[in-house]
Amino acid sequence: MLCRLIQKIRIQLHPVSTCGFHLLKILCLILIWRVERCGLHHQRVFLRSTHVLRNQRKKGVRWDWKEKKKLQRRITAAKKVLHEMEQGHILEGLLSGDKLEKASLAEQIASIDFQLFKHAMHSVSKQVDSMSKNVLANSSSRKNVMRIPRETLMNHGEKGKNVFSTEFSKGREILQKSKAAIVLVTNGSDSDIVDAEFQRLLNSFSELMKVEENHISPPFVIISPDNHVDSVRNYLVENDYFGFDTQKVWVLEEMKLPVVSLSSELESKKILLKSPWEILQRPAGTGAIFSSLSSNKILESFNAMGIEYVQICSLSDELVLGHPLLFGAASSRGVDVGVKLRKTSDKTEDGFDLVLSIDHLNKMCRDVAKARFSAHPEQHEHMEHVDGQWVTVQPEAANSHRLSTDVTSVLDSCSPDKLCVMEIVE
Numbered sequence: 515m516l517c518r519l520i521q522k523i524r525i526q527l528h529p530v531s532t533c534g535f536h537l538l539k540i541l542c543l544i545l546i547w548r549v550e551r552c553g554l555h556h557q558r559v560f561l562r563s564t565h566v567l568r569n570q571r572k573k574g575v576r577w578d579w580k581e582k583k584k585l586q587r588r589i590t591a592a593k594k595v596l597h598e599m600e601q602g603h604i605l606e607g608l609l610s611g612d613k614l615e616k617a618s619l620a621e622q623i624a625s626i627d628f629q630l631f632k633h634a635m636h637s638v639s640k641q642v643d644s645m646s647k648n649v650l651a652n653s654s655s656r657k658n659v660m661r662i663p664r665e666t667l668m669n670h671g672e673k674g675k676n677v678f679s680t681e682f683s684k685g686r687e688i689l690q691k692s693k694a695a696i697v698l699v700t701n702g703s704d705s706d707i708v709d710a711e712f713q714r715l716l717n718s719f720s721e722l723m724k725v726e727e728n729h730i731s732p733p734f735v736i737i738s739p740d741n742h743v744d745s746v747r748n749y750l751v752e753n754d755y756f757g758f759d760t761q762k763v764w765v766l767e768e769m770k771l772p773v774v775s776l777s778s779e780l781e782s783k784k785i786l787l788k789s790p791w792e793i794l795q796r797p798a799g800t801g802a803i804f805s806s807l808s809s810n811k812i813l814e815s816f817n818a819m820g821i822e823y824v825q826i827c828s829l830s831d832e833l834v835l836g837h838p839l840l841f842g843a844a845s846s847r848g849v850d851v852g853v854k855l856r857k858t859s860d861k862t863e864d865g866f867d868l869v870l871s872i873d874h875l876n877k878m879c880r881d882v883a884k885a886r887f888s889a890h891p892e893q894h895e896h897m898e899h900v901d902g903q904w905v906t907v908q909p910e911a912a913n914s915h916r917l918s919t920d921v922t923s924v925l926d927s928c929s930p931d932k933l934c935v936m937e938i939v940e
Contacts, residue, residue, distance in 0.1 A: 585620065585621075588624040589623060592626065592628065593605060595632075596623075599635070601784065603785075603787075604619075604623065604787060607787075607790035607791040611790060618792070619790075619793075622792070622793045622795075623793070626771070626772065626793075627769065627802075627805050630769075630771065630802065630805045633882045633883055633887070634771060634798070634887040634917040634919070637885075637886065637887035638915065638917060658847065658930075658931070658934045659934075660847075660935070661937050661938075662678070662937070662938055663938075663939060663940075664832075664938050664939065664940055666678070667834055667837060667839065680846055681839050681843045681846050682838055683842065684838075684842035685839055685840065685841040685843070686838045686842070688822060688838070688841045689732065689836065690730060692730040692732065692819065692820070692821075693820060693823065694821065694822070694823050694824070694825070695734070695735070695819075695821045695823075696732055696824070696825045696836055697735040697737065697803060697807070697827070698715075698735070698737070698827055699800055699826075700736060700738045700742065700746065700828075700829050701739070701828075711829050712746075712749060712829075713753075714831075715829070716756035717756065718834065720756050720757045731757060731759040732758075732762070733759075733812075733815070733816065733819065734764070735763075735765075735766065735812060736764070736765045736766070737766045737768050738765065738767065738768060739768055740768070743765055746765050750765070768798075768802070768806075769797070770796060770797055771795060771796065771798040771917050772793050772917075773786050773794040773795065773796050773914045773916055774786065775913065776891060776912060776913050776914055783915070786894060786896040787896055787897050788895075789897055790899070794894055794914075796917075798919060799919045800919075800920055800921035801885045801886070801887075801918075801919030801920050801923050802885070802919060804875070804878040804884075805879070805882060808880065813875065813876065816875070817876070822845070822871065823869055823870065824869070824872065825867070825869050826866070826868045826921060827866060827868065828865040828866050828867070830865040833865070840852065840854060840869050840936065841869060843936055844869040844871070847934050849932050849933055849934040850870065850873065850928050850929075850932040850933070851869070851871075851874060851928045851933050851934070852933075852934045852935075852936055853866075853867075853934070853935050853936065854867040854869075855935055855936065866921055866922060870924065878924055878927070884923065885923055886919060886920070886923040888919070888920075889916070890917075891915060892912060892914050893909055893911060893913055894909070895908050896914075
């Protein structure tokens with residue numbers, strides 16, 4: 515067919531030599547080969563792209579299916595625990611309502627840290643005096659006390675390096691070898707104040723790291739109220755994370771626990787519901803930090819990174835992040851807990867600033883029984899399921915307990931010889 519086409523072209527055009535005829539034939543064959551090859555190439559590319567998209571869709575479906583199965587397993591396990599705790603009434607909402615309402619309740623149930631909740635319920639039913647407040651109040655009489663001038667701490671220690679040369683040297687070594695981590699707890703009372711404190715605090719940390727040679731950005735965890743998590747993340751992004759390594763920054767929502775009815779009997783304490791599909795929950799306190807680090811696998815990451823000391827602190831105008839003197843003081847004295855304490859006119863400052871060894875952090879995170887809970891009376895309107903009907907209860911006095919634990923409970927599980935008080939003096 516090709517030869518006939520070429521012959522026809524040869525007759526219609528001026529006479530062509532035999533050599534020219536064969537050359538024209540070869541050129542046409544090359545042209546046809548190129549066209550067929552390009553067509554096959556594009557066909558293969560199309561088929562390959564279709565195959566990739568099909569696999570991506572399958573992976574997406576598979577991922578959704580795995581997440582749903584994971585949620586179902588957690589709900590099944592939660593139902594068993596709730597019945598054991600005689601709290602099965604919160605499951606009533608799963609039998610009524612629309613799909614979104616039931617899904618919302620299921621998510622809330624699955625998010626409860628039942629291990630911590632069970633411990634909190636038992637802990638408040640048999641109150642034991644905590645030694646942590648006494649330890650802080652009587653810090654001046656303790657033997658292992660390190661007094662640090664406030665100016666030394668706030669001015670990055672330039673005027674105190676000769677006095678605390680050992681501590682500074684050890685602290686710088688810990689930071690430079692990436693053996694330190696920071697956990698910061700914020701509050702949500704006023705977003706403008708939080709932003710101002712963040713800016714001051716994190717800018718100060720950036721300046722501190724510039725002073726220290728060969729510094730490496732430490733892992734940084736921020737724990738915030740649920741309605742501030744997004745704003746905190748956005749604030750970090752807008753400020754380029756203030757020099758922190760973005761791969762080692764976590765922003766977590768503070769842990770909450772269900773509010774329970776007011777009763778002296780453990781079996782009579784019932785979880786309260788704001789609606790059939792909403793559990794009444796309140797922040798579990800700063801002591802829940804340890805459960806948050808464990809459940810989000812951050813403790814696991816700390817151990818994998820070879821972290822040796824962790825600063826756990828709350829936002830305040832006297833806070834300094836990642837100061838080598840604090841890490842060095844805890845390390846050089848071989849303690850498990852270092853407590854930074856400032857007293858003015860016999861009044862202890864609010865907030866907390868602790869340095870924990872990774873060994874003590876592991877103990878606190880892996881054993882919830884070390885957290886000391888207290889019950890705080892509160893007044894809450896709620897709903898109850900009575901005779902097949904949902905009714906609203908409007909109390910005239912305190913009718914519930916908020917379960918809360920304080921981070922200073924770490925002192926209860928720390929032997930006196932493994933505790934150092936770093937007292938800040940004027």
